[in-house]
Amino acid sequence: MVDEDIYENMQVTEAAPQPKDLWGQSKLQVVEEAVHKLQVSLQPDNASDASAKGSDSLQLLDEAQAGVRMLKDQLGNVSAAYGEIQIRLDISAARAAVQDGCCDVLTKLPRGWRFYGGNLYYFSKGTKSWDEAEQFCVSWNLHLTSVSSQAEQEFLSNETQGKGHWIGLTDRETEGSWRWVDGTEYRADASRGFWAQNEPNYYDPGTDGGEDCVHTEPTKRNLWNDAKCTLRFRWICKQAHR
Template sequence: MDTFLLLLQGNPPETSVPWRHRAGGIVTAVLLLLGLALATSLLAVTLLYLRAQSKLEAVEEAVQKLQVSLQPDDASDASAKGSDTLQLLDEAQAGVQLLKAQLGNVSAAYGEIQIRLDNVSAARAAVQGRYSDVLTKLSRGWRFYSGNLYYFSQERKSWDEAEQFCVSQDSHLTSVSSQAEKEFLSNETKGQAHWIGLTDRETEGSWRWADGTEYRADASRGFWSENQPDNWDQGIGGREDCVHIHSINRNLWNDANCTQPFRWICKQAHGPAGL
């Protein structure tokens, strides 16, 4: 299966994909074992509850019989039975109350374990759903790198249309978190200009990533082409408020008019924030 997934990604065997799926299998197995352990605990508590319930019923029945036997036939009979027997009845009733309290504790433990078991089942389903989504995206040509999934389009759209497509795939136009990620993106674009998720359309000069991560100007200064961004007015309506990887200039960044059609890169992020 790992080899098949690698072929789908177009990456060599040394990529992180096999580790990712092994990790997913380990997490699923741990959740399964935890679920089995909780199910076993739930069964044990259930048996304890039933045993306590049975004991309580037996004690209550004995108390009822004692109460009946203590009903006096006449005044002399009541005096004969005396205070010692009445004290025994009080102790038996106290025992019943203690058993009821213990039964309540067992019932509370049962409910707590049931909640934990439900949580484990939900977590297991979430993990299975997540890795199912990863496998589905890989089979559709997405790339896997450093814990994130990337989609490199073949068609061209405006920046807004590209972002809409990414959102429809539970992702956003890509942010960039490191020099290594920047190089990965540059290698995968194969000499074609691609939109990334950086824009200053809301406030000129105030750049932000489409996925909501913080833009850090100092860390990303070396990623721009020379004299960029320049917000050049190309005379086609509006200025340059969206960023693409500039294939002509060593795959560095360039601001461009958001309406221009370029290929694009989506990122389903699970890693650190962008630059």
């Protein structure tokens, strides 16, 4: 069970209330009034008071500039406040994602799922054809497992308990062009050591329907063997790290 203190610390920090628009309106009004007075002052009634108007204009101009500086400073404070709020929201979203991930793992492990390398794997007890097995995984929004490394291959081999299991590798679309159904790139060079000896052997599709789906072969150190997709084996679903 997860320590309750962890959940307490993961609670979302209440965001600071957003600043109201009134302060911005009032400060803008101050600047607008100062500018308006400056415009009026620049239109002397007669030549006799032009000098006085000029002096007043300079004073009003200083007031307007001071108002602009004050407004910029407060806008900077608002920008900083919004930045802090955004950081809090990002942290809250990250905490929620971690909490959801932990709950997912804690829910699935007691049901027979296995956790390795940041991924979750489901090892079936029953048997299905390759298509039925893939459909089962899809019903969980997953796919039959891909294999990306020697370490992952060894993990899967140890967990299969001497039983053949379907994996998500097929060349149905183009004979000899293998692909992973979960979208992982198939790398022929890196995968060469995972095939059993003399596999894949591309059995003649004209006489036996072809061998377009791959399973682990327990009699061959759980290495890969291509077989007819209609055969029934156990299977492995993979939930990749999110």
